[in-house]
Amino acid sequence: MDIILNYLFIGFALTFLIDGLCFYYKEHKAFKNVPEWDWIARTFFAVFWPLGIGLFVYVYIREKFK
Numbered sequence: 001m002d003i004i005l006n007y008l009f010i011g012f013a014l015t016f017l018i019d020g021l022c023f024y025y026k027e028h029k030a031f032k033n034v035p036e037w038d039w040i041a042r043t044f045f046a047v048f049w050p051l052g053i054g055l056f057v058y059v060y061i062r063e064k065f066k
Helices: 002-024 039-047 049-064
Strands: none
Touching: 002 039, 002 049, 039 049
């Protein structure tokens, strides 16, 4: 049970962090075309955060070394 709670806590903490960064930089020109998160997207990311982090790292590396 502790593993599941830790997994969910990390997911919600990362969701809160990413949501806060998006809110802070929403007026930046790079964020003009980024859609707002809804509750379904937040919940989905909190549950499947390893896939989200993996996808983020993959896209970041692909764009960095383009």
